[in-house]
Amino acid sequence: MVDESEVAMLIAEETTLNPMEAAMAIRQLRKVMQRLLLDGKSVKLGDWGTFNVTLNTEGADTREALTAHNVKRVNINFQPGDELKTAMQKADFVWLDKLTENGTSDKPSEHEEEHESIL
Numbered sequence: 001m002v003d004e005s006e007v008a009m010l011i012a013e014e015t016t017l018n019p020m021e022a023a024m025a026i027r028q029l030r031k032v033m034q035r036l037l038l039d040g041k042s043v044k045l046g047d048w049g050t051f052n053v054t055l056n057t058e059g060a061d062t063r064e065a066l067t068a069h070n071v072k073r074v075n076i077n078f079q080p081g082d083e084l085k086t087a088m089q090k091a092d093f094v095w096l097d098k099l100t101e102n103g104t105s106d107k108p109s110e111h112e113e114e115h116e117s118i119l
Contacts, residue, residue: 037076047083051076 008023017025033051036043042052056073060066080088 044081047081049078049080049084051078053077 004026005019005023008026009019011017011022011025012019015022033043037051037053040053042050044050054075054077055071056075057066057070058072060070
């Protein structure tokens with residue numbers, strides 16, 4: 001997994017921002033997105049995609065009876081935009097056989113055959 005500081009370094013390498021400025025921009029984006037999502041807004045980041053929040057709730061007979069106690073789960077959704085969808089169409093997928101790497105088997109298990117990884 002690539003963490004936030006590594007992403008900041010990569011941004012710095014490709015822009016005029018230094019690593020500290022890139023890290024600050026990422027932190028600010030995170031804060032602004034949280035605030036907007038908590039305010040019930042969808043956040044569209046260009047053609048990259050849109051973030052929004054949905055709720056799973058227990059039903060109520062009236063609007064007055066619907067309270068925060070009815071909320072069972074808060075979901076954050078991301079709908080990729082055309083640019084990201086197009087970029088992902090260029091991905092190469094290959095089998096990873098972790099069991100072979102550990103020296104225990106040369107054949108992927110049935111569960112592993114269901115999953116692919118991007119390299």
